[in-house]
Structure formats: C-alpha cells, structure tokens
Amino acid sequence: MLSFIIRRLGATVIVLFGISVLTFILIYAIPSDPARIIAGQHASLATIKEIRHNLGLDKPVPIQYIDYMGRLFHGNLGTSFIYNEPVTQLIMSRLGATVELALGCWIAELLIGIPLGIFTARRARKPSDYVVSALALIAMSLPVFWLGLILMYYFGFIHPWFPLGGNSGFTSLILPSLTYGVTGAAVYMRLLKSSMLEVMNQDYIRTARAKGAGENRIIWRHALRNALIPVITYGSIDIGTLLSGVILIEATFNWNGLGMLAYQAIQQSDIPVIMGTVLLTAVLVVLFNLLTDIVYVFVDPRIRYD
Amino acid sequence: MSNVLEVNHLQIQFKIGERYHEAVQDVSFSIRQGETLGLVGESGCGKSVTSLSIMRLLAKGTKISGEVKYGDRDLLKLSESQMRKIRGNEIGMIFQEPMTSLNPVHRIGRQIVESLLLHRGLTGKRAADTAIEMLARVGIPRPEQIAQEYPHQLSGGMRQRVMIAIAMACNPGLLIADEPTTALDVTIQAQILDLMRNLASEHRTSILLITHDLGVVAEMCDRVAVMYAGKIVEQGTVRQIFHNPQHPYTKGLLNSIPKITGERKRLQPIEGNVPSLRNMPQGCRFAPRCPHALDKCRVSAPEFFEIEEEHKSQCWLHA
Ligand SMILES: Nc1ncnc2c1ncn2[C@@H]1O[C@H](COP(=O)(O)OP(=O)(O)OP(=O)(O)O)[C@@H](O)[C@H]1O
Ligand code: SF4
Ligand SMILES: [Mg+2]
Numbered sequence: 001m002l003s004f005i006i007r008r009l010g011a012t013v014i015v016l017f018g019i020s021v022l023t024f025i026l027i028y029a030i031p032s033d034p035a036r037i038i039a040g041q042h043a044s045l046a047t048i049k050e051i052r053h054n055l056g057l058d059k060p061v062p063i064q065y066i067d068y069m070g071r072l073f074h075g076n077l078g079t080s081f082i083y084n085e086p087v088t089q090l091i092m093s094r095l096g097a098t099v100e101l102a103l104g105c106w107i108a109e110l111l112i113g114i115p116l117g118i119f120t121a122r123r124a125r126k127p128s129d130y131v132v133s134a135l136a137l138i139a140m141s142l143p144v145f146w147l148g149l150i151l152m153y154y155f156g157f158i159h160p161w162f163p164l165g166g167n168s169g170f171t172s173l174i175l176p177s178l179t180y181g182v183t184g185a186a187v188y189m190r191l192l193k194s195s196m197l198e199v200m201n202q203d204y205i206r207t208a209r210a211k212g213a214g215e216n217r218i219i220w221r222h223a224l225r226n227a228l229i230p231v232i233t234y235g236s237i238d239i240g241t242l243l244s245g246v247i248l249i250e251a252t253f254n255w256n257g258l259g260m261l262a263y264q265a266i267q268q269s270d271i272p273v274i275m276g277t278v279l280l281t282a283v284l285v286v287l288f289n290l291l292t293d294i295v296y297v298f299v300d301p302r303i304r305y306d
Numbered sequence: 307m308s309n310v311l312e313v314n315h316l317q318i319q320f321k322i323g324e325r326y327h328e329a330v331q332d333v334s335f336s337i338r339q340g341e342t343l344g345l346v347g348e349s350g351c352g353k354s355v356t357s358l359s360i361m362r363l364l365a366k367g368t369k370i371s372g373e374v375k376y377g378d379r380d381l382l383k384l385s386e387s388q389m390r391k392i393r394g395n396e397i398g399m400i401f402q403e404p405m406t407s408l409n410p411v412h413r414i415g416r417q418i419v420e421s422l423l424l425h426r427g428l429t430g431k432r433a434a435d436t437a438i439e440m441l442a443r444v445g446i447p448r449p450e451q452i453a454q455e456y457p458h459q460l461s462g463g464m465r466q467r468v469m470i471a472i473a474m475a476c477n478p479g480l481l482i483a484d485e486p487t488t489a490l491d492v493t494i495q496a497q498i499l500d501l502m503r504n505l506a507s508e509h510r511t512s513i514l515l516i517t518h519d520l521g522v523v524a525e526m527c528d529r530v531a532v533m534y535a536g537k538i539v540e541q542g543t544v545r546q547i548f549h550n551p552q553h554p555y556t557k558g559l560l561n562s563i564p565k566i567t568g569e570r571k572r573l574q575p576i577e578g579n580v581p582s583l584r585n586m587p588q589g590c591r592f593a594p595r596c597p598h599a600l601d602k603c604r605v606s607a608p609e610f611f612e613i614e615e616e617h618k619s620q621c622w623l624h625a
Contacts (some may be wrong), residue, residue, distance in 0.1 A: 203406040209363055210401075211394035211421045211472060214387075225411050301456040302410055 001297070004305035005290070012286045019282040020072065023275050024065055034081050037269050055081070068275075077279070078272030082265075087276040090261060097167045098257035101249065102242035104173040108181025110235070113188025117231075118219065120189060121196035133190075140186035148179040148252035165254035176253040180246065184238070191234055195227040202226070225299060232295055240288035244281035309375075310480050310512040311360070312336040316372035318352070318359055318536075320583065326369060327583040329355050330536045333372075337480065342506065342513040344523040344544070346559070347533035350580045353516045354402075356533075357482045360514075361399055362389050376480070395425040398473030402485035404466035408457035414441070414468055415453030421475040440471040445501055463494035470501060477509055484516045499526055520563050524548060529616070532556045535581055535591040542617035552619035554596050590622065598623060 035051040036043070052058045056067055071078060077087035116132060123129040152175060156164040163172045199205065200223055208222045245259025258277060265273035296303045318330040330352045337343045345353050358364050360374050362381060374381040376396065381389065393399075401407045408417060418437035422428040428436060434453070441449035444467040457465055466486060473481055483502065487495035503526060506513050515526055523530055523544065530547045532540045532555065540553040551557045558576035578595035587593055590603040603622055611624035 203401060203403050204409040206363060207401065207407045207469070207472070208409065208420075209393065210361060210399040212390045212392070212424045213394075213420065214390055222409055222412075226409070300411060302458045
C-alpha cells in the first residue's frame with residue numbers, strides 16, 4: 001500500500017509536469033498581449049515595450065518556459081498582471097473560502113443524493129420511484145443562479161434566516177450548498193440506484209435472504225457497501241472539481257473563491273493567475289484520484305495494490 | 307416415519323410480459339426425517355424454482371399455490387417475518403454458485419456469525435467461537451485464520467464449505483442443496499458430498515438434493531423424484547428408479563449416463579429440447595421427444611400410475 005502511494009505520487013509529478021507544459025503552450029497559442037492589457041488602451045508603444053521587458057515577455061518562448069519552471073520549483077507561481085500580487089498569495093487568500101464552499105456543496109449533494117438513491121432503488125418501478133426520479137430530473141436541470149436567487153429571496157429576504165450572499169461563517173454556507181446540492185444530487189441518486197438494483201440481483205443477496213436476514217439488514221449491511229463503488233468514483237471527481245472553484249455558485253452568492261478568481265483571470269488574460277489555478281486544479285484532481293484508490297481498499301477487500 | 311417436508315400440488319407461475327406462464331405444475335413430494343430426496347431433471351425443468359418456492363425466495367409477483375408443509379405449518383401461509391425465522395434456522399440452503407454466493411465485502415467469520423445472530427441471538431466472542439467451530443466442522447483447515455479472510459481469498463471448494471457452514475450453523479431440520487457440486491471439479495465434488503452426508507447423518511438432517519447428475523443421486527439419495535418441464539414424472543426409491551425405471555424420460559436420462567463398468571454403450575442423450583414456458587405441449591409434456599408417444603399422449607396429460615409401493619410414474623403406457 002505504502003509503495004503504491006509512493007509510486008502514484010511519483011507519477012503525479014510527471015502528470016503535473018505535463019500539465020504545466022500544456023498550459024504554457026496553450027497560453028502562447030492565445031493571441032493576446034498581456035502588456036497591452038496592463039498598460040491600457042492609450043499607452044505608448046515605449047511603455048508597452050518596457051512592460052514587456054519587465055515581465056520577461058520579450059525573451060524567446062523556451063527561455064520564458066525555463067524561467068517559469070525555475071520559479072515553479074521554488075513555489076513561485078509568478079505575479080498577477082492585474083493585481084500585481086504573487087499568484088500563490090492570491091490563491092491562498094481564496095482557498096479557505098473555496099474549500100468551505102466545496103465541502104458544503106459536496107456534503108449537500110451526498111446528503112440528498114444517497115438517501116434518495118436508496119429510496120428509489122427500494123421502490124423501483126413503483127409510483128413513488130417515478131415521482132422522486134422525475135423531481136430529481138427537474139431539480140438537475142434547474143439553472144443554479146435562478147434557484148439560488150429564489151432560495152435567497154425566500155430564506156434570506158422574506159424570512160431573513162440566512163445572509164443574502166457573501167461568505168461570513170456557517171450560516172452563509174447553507175443556501176449556496178443547498179442550491180448546489182439540489183441540482184447536483186440527481187447524479188448521485190441515479191448512480192446509486194442503478195448500482196443498488198444490480199447488487200440486489202447478486203447471488204450473495206439471495207444467500208443473505210436464505211439466512212433469514214430482513215429487508216433493512218439486506219439493504220444496509222449487504223447491498224449498500226457493494227453498491228457504493230461507482231458512487232465513490234464519481235464523488236471523488238466531483239469534489240476535486242468543486243475544490244477548483246464553483247463559478248456559478250460563487251457568482252450567484254457573491255462568494256469570493258477560486259472560481260471567481262479564475263474567471264476574472266481568463267477575462268483579463270491574467271496569465272500567471274490562469275496558470276496557477278489550472279495547475280492547482282490538476283493537483284487536486286490527481287490527489288483525489290489517489291485518495292479514491294485508497295478508499296476503494298477499505299470498501300472492497302478484493303482491491304489490493306501489491 | 308414422519309415427514310419433515312411435504313409439498314402438495316405446488317404450482318408456480320411467472321409473469322412474462324402481460325401473461326402468467328406456468329413453470330411448475332402440480333408438483334407433490336415429501337421428505338422424511340433424516341432422508342435425502344434427489345430432485346433430478348434437465349436444465350430448465352424447474353428444479354431451482356421449486357426449491358426457491360419452498361424458502362419463499364422467488365421474486366414478488368410470482369404466483370405460487372398449493373401447500374408447502376414444514377412440520378405442521380404451511381410455509382406458503384406464513385407472514386414474511388415468520389418465514390424469516392424459518393430461513394437459515396429450520397431450513398438451510400446452499401446454491402450452485404459458490405464463487406458468487408458469499409458477500410465479497412464481509413469476512414468469512416462474520417457471514418457465519420450472521421445466522422447465529424439472527425436466530426440464536428449470539429454476539430461477540432461466543433458467536434465468533436461458534437463460527438470457528440462450524441468452519442472446523444466443515445473441514446476447513448486453520449479455521450481461526452480463515453474466519454478473518456474474505457471470500458475472494460478462498461477456492462470454490464472452500465467457499466462451498468463455508469456455504470455449508472452457514473446453512474448448517476443453526477442445525478436446520480432440512481437442508482436444500484441446489485446443485486451444490488456442479489461448479490466444482492470432480493475430486494472436490496466427492497469431498498463436498500461426503501461432508502454433506504456426514505453432517506446430515508450426525509444431526510439427522512433431511513436433504514433435498516437438486517442435481518442433474520444421476521451419479522450423485524445414486525451415491526447420496528434414498529428416494530428420487532424425476533422432473534420434466536415443470537412436473538414430476540416419476541418418483542421412487544433409488545433402487546426402483548435405477549433398476550426398474552418406468553417413465554420413458556427416466557429411461558432416457560439413465561441411458562444418457564456413461565457407464566464405467568460392464569460393456570461400453572454409446573451415450574444416448576435424449577433428442578430434442580425442454581419445451582419453453584411459453585409453449586408447453588398439450589397433453590403429455592414429453593410427447594414431442596418421446597419415442598413411444600401415442601395419439602392419446604398429445605391430447606391428454608397422464609396421471610400418476612402406481613407401479614409398486616413408493617414407486618409411481620406419470621405415463622399412458624402404464625394404463
Ligand atoms: N424469475 C423468473 N421469471 C421468469 N421465468 C423464470 C424465472 N425463473 C426461472 N424461470 C423459468 O422457469 C423455468 C425453470 O427454471 P429453473 O431455474 O427452476 O430450472 P432448473 O431446473 O433449476 O435448471 P438448471 O439445471 O439450469 O438450474 C425455466 O424455463 C426458467 O426460464
Ligand atoms: S404419456 Fe405418452 S408421450 Fe408421455 S411419456 Fe408416456 S408414452 Fe411418452
Ligand atoms: Mg437450477
């Protein structure tokens with residue numbers, strides 16, 4: 001197990017190197033000039049030239065890449081063109097808010113999706129299954145900003161139970177998480193339902209019945225753990241993506257996270273920030289993949305990595 | 307001697323599409339205490355369905371009628387919770403698929419403990435010790451260690467031993483074994499059959515042994531019921547069935563087993579296939595494949611004719 005983790009971390013370094021190369025190339029493929037953006041519309045050519053020189057943008061591309069990688073190894077992601085602040089610092093200042101929001105959204109999805117998955121599997125092809133499944137499908141296709149505004153209107157304005165946006169502690173986390181949870185839970189529900197139905201047809205479930213186990217025992221002790229594997233896979237991809245920022249939720253609830261940072265950076269061609277957030281996303285995705293592989297071992301004893 | 311199980315006029319219908327189709331029709335048999343009854347027949351004739359209906363393990367929506375008397379209770383009339391007290395406690399069951407019949411995410415010990423917990427209320431160390439004792443009784447070496455392992459770490463034969471340990475954990479009066487050795491190789495087959503025979507005779511457990519292997523029947527059973535297309539066509543003691551088979555289907559089955567002793571005969575499988583549920587022949591269900599079929603056979607179904615005591619056969623030839 002330990003050697004597996006070490007090997008995987010080694011592979012992670014290679015993946016990250018590849019990603020840094022890719023983002024670097026991608027950015028040079030975009031025909032936009034950051035110096036012009038920084039300098040503004042009316043700057044003289046000389047000013048722009050000077051800015052280019054200061055940013056090292058007049059050096060040949062390979063040299064720029066080497067510079068970039070050299071800084072990267074020292075944990076330096078460069079300086080934002082727009083904020084004129086180190087990218088690491090910018091990301092760090094937003095990371096806390098994003099982790100909070102991501103976990104809130106994720107937990108809301110799980111808390112809604114998993115019980116509904118079990119419920120619809122148990123009631124499969126009965127009216128209650130059809131009703132819940134239809135509602136889940138509708139919820140899944142609701143626009144996030146619309147649902148967010150509705151919730152804010154009723155539970156922030158009419159009944160001022162929760163703050164109207166902003167990140168200010170636990171209460172401010174409820175509505176954004178609920179909004180995301182409602183729209184995202186359907187995927188978990190459907191995954192778990194189909195996986196449960198498949199598991200319920202397995203021979204070992206028949207064995208449990210033949211032992212005299214009741215329906216609840218069969219669901220919770222025998223079926224659920226076997227049915228969770230695909231849910232874990234999706235769940236880890238999901239939390240990885242959430243941690244790199246939830247742009248729509250952040251925008252709707254005025255939540256100052258990484259999503260907004262990345263979004264603005266793209267709009268303003270703030271290359272160091274774009275590269276920093278992309279790299280962070282990649283690290284998160286790779287780390288959560290590794291974490292998933294480790295969780296599998298605890299859920300399914302057949303999985304071993306020696 | 308008293309009957310442990312008595313099945314009377316069992317009829318099972320599955321809903322396929324919009325209509326119900328009969329998988330088992332008018333099946334009656336009984337098993338006495340300590341006796342092993344063999345239920346034999348080709349694939350698809352309704353053996354598993356019959357055994358599952360005794361345990362009431364068929365999918366909801368399946369129509370079952372008739373009587374399944376276990377002692378003086380009709381299992382078909384019990385509530386689901388009463389039935390749960392019977393499953394795994396008074397009637398144990400083992401299946402054809404040892405590789406997939408154990409829960410892959412639970413340790414072996416825990417899977418045996420579950421029966422003890424459900425029916426004996428045993429928990430903790432006492433349950434764990436009893437589970438290890440059961441593993442030892444079914445001939446598993448190093449039972450303490452195996453109890454800590456997961457199913458995928460064991461071979462098919464070992465897993466079937468574990469299944470037997472689970473089924474026998476509460477000393478049931480009846481063991482239903484649905485092709486317990488079909489998936490195993492020959493040497494392991496013999497060991498598993500030995501084990502079942504020994505355990506059963508120790509506890510005077512009755513066995514309903516389902517198989518399509520007449521060799522297994524000869525070795526294990528006291529009496530035999532031969533099933534064809536959802537019906538029992540001949541019933542008798544092992545001696546009667548092997549030495550004096552009456553029904554053309556039974557004769558066909560016996561002709562299709564390779565004989566090791568005596569002169570070599572060519573293997574003669576019965577020609578044709580088991581009819582499907584959707585188009586059961588009118589009259590005798592075996593008529594399309596029967597070498598002796600009469601005109602009458604195609605229009606009306608024969609009743610049982612008693613050949614001698616305990617021996618009866620369902621064929622117009624005996625009329
Ligand atoms: N749930 C079900 N729905 C519809 N038909 C079924 C169902 N279960 C079994 N059948 C049908 O009932 C018939 C009897 O099946 P059964 O499994 O009892 O055969 P079997 O004698 O045990 O055969 P095998 O030797 O292959 O195990 C078959 O035609 C089968 O297709
Ligand atoms: S009743 Fe007729 S068709 Fe059926 S087995 Fe006897 S002889 Fe053959
Ligand atoms: Mg079968």
